[in-house]
Amino acid sequence: MKNNSLDVFPPGSIIGIMGGGQLGRMTALAAANLGYRCHIYTEDTDSPAAQVSATTTVASYKDQAALTQFAKAVDIITYEFENIPLSSITLLKNIKAIRPSPSILAISQHRGKEKEFAEQHGVNVAPYKIIKKISDLESAIKTIGTPSVLKTCRFGYDGKGQIVINEPEEIHSAWNQLSSDDLVLEQFVEFEKEISIIIARDTNHKTKAYQAAENNHVDHILDATTVPADITDKTASMAADIGLKLAESLDLIGLLAVEMFVMGDGTVVMNEIAPRPHNSGHWTQDGAQTSQFEQFVRAITGQPLGETKMTRPVKMQNLIGDAVRQLPSFFTNPNAKIHLYGKQEVRPGRKMGHVNILEP
Ligand code: AMP
Numbered sequence: 001m002k003n004n005s006l007d008v009f010p011p012g013s014i015i016g017i018m019g020g021g022q023l024g025r026m027t028a029l030a031a032a033n034l035g036y037r038c039h040i041y042t043e044d045t046d047s048p049a050a051q052v053s054a055t056t057t058v059a060s061y062k063d064q065a066a067l068t069q070f071a072k073a074v075d076i077i078t079y080e081f082e083n084i085p086l087s088s089i090t091l092l093k094n095i096k097a098i099r100p101s102p103s104i105l106a107i108s109q110h111r112g113k114e115k116e117f118a119e120q121h122g123v124n125v126a127p128y129k130i131i132k133k134i135s136d137l138e139s140a141i142k143t144i145g146t147p148s149v150l151k152t153c154r155f156g157y158d159g160k161g162q163i164v165i166n167e168p169e170e171i172h173s174a175w176n177q178l179s180s181d182d183l184v185l186e187q188f189v190e191f192e193k194e195i196s197i198i199i200a201r202d203t204n205h206k207t208k209a210y211q212a213a214e215n216n217h218v219d220h221i222l223d224a225t226t227v228p229a230d231i232t233d234k235t236a237s238m239a240a241d242i243g244l245k246l247a248e249s250l251d252l253i254g255l256l257a258v259e260m261f262v263m264g265d266g267t268v269v270m271n272e273i274a275p276r277p278h279n280s281g282h283w284t285q286d287g288a289q290t291s292q293f294e295q296f297v298r299a300i301t302g303q304p305l306g307e308t309k310m311t312r313p314v315k316m317q318n319l320i321g322d323a324v325r326q327l328p329s330f331f332t333n334p335n336a337k338i339h340l341y342g343k344q345e346v347r348p349g350r351k352m353g354h355v356n357i358l359e360p
Helices: 022-033 064-073 086-093 102-108 111-120 134-144 168-178 233-249 292-300 321-331
Strands: 014-018 037-042 055-058 076-079 128-131 148-152 162-165 183-187 193-201 207-209 213-218 221-227 254-262 268-274 314-320 336-340 351-358
Touching: 014 022, 014 064, 022 037, 022 292, 037 064, 055 064, 064 086, 076 292, 086 102, 102 111, 102 268, 111 128, 111 183, 111 233, 111 268, 128 134, 134 148, 134 168, 134 183, 148 168, 162 168, 193 233, 193 292, 207 233, 233 254, 233 268, 254 292, 314 321, 321 336, 321 351
Parallel strands: 014 037, 014 076, 037 055
Antiparallel strands: 128 183, 148 162, 148 183, 193 207, 193 213, 193 254, 213 221, 221 314, 254 268, 314 351, 336 351
């Protein structure tokens, strides 16, 4: 097994990326700038990442023969989304090093484990209860109260797999709709705003934090991110401390995005973590000394981290579904930096690209 955390992979090495979405695409572009080649493993043909990478394997995430061949063909493995079966990750890690480590992926794949880990390390989360059966939900609603949010522990993203419960009577319909025996009920947080922080940690355990970003969601999907976030210095340093503490406790090599709620009194409550580049970090492509994608590549290949300082205030606007039709106005805006994902079909809720609008 090759899993030495001190391994350095020089430019020219092949980075295997599990997942073919836009995060993989932008990682592959940054990797190419540093002289690396990327091999994408995805279930989809003509994926955003495959369009810009040297090699692609199109196969099921459970295809053991294809996974084995992929692992043998690359020098180091990473992932651009979290919902990879753990059995496949185990197969891969027995052949090549995976960064960030599979143990971090196992935590971030499961909302319950994520919250438990945060609590164990003194990080505030909303009051919650793990729900395995309807009687758990009946008793949990009495302690957590309403409004609350019932979420699937796995495979939830962009608001999918979650239902707000406003009255205790709604629990049965929420239970039936989610139809899972692996759920979490959490208190609805009356937050002031949502922020996120991105932390990088390298093989020498050096860490760097990016400026906290302020996130605006529409229909549970990230719509826009503004940097710097309109928060006090105290809140910003609390957010950075939480991110650094989690990155260190997880023994991260790579990137960690931490989404948080800011309360009226300026304190923060962690919502969720992701051990990969994050949509709320896209501003770094045009507004920071080193983009989150380059930083990710540096960290996982054992190179020193780049500087994270903000160079210019930015508003990152996602182009979701039909919003991509606004492109002509961005093409004529000298302060707009356009990033498109190469997706052919426009669908409601589909992230087609984003624009970083720099402060003039
Ligand atoms: P998540 O998938 O957990 O990131 O949730 C998506 C979005 O739903 C968050 O960014 C919030 O806007 C909202 N949300 C999730 N959980 C809660 C909560 N416990 N209280 C209030 N809003 C929430």
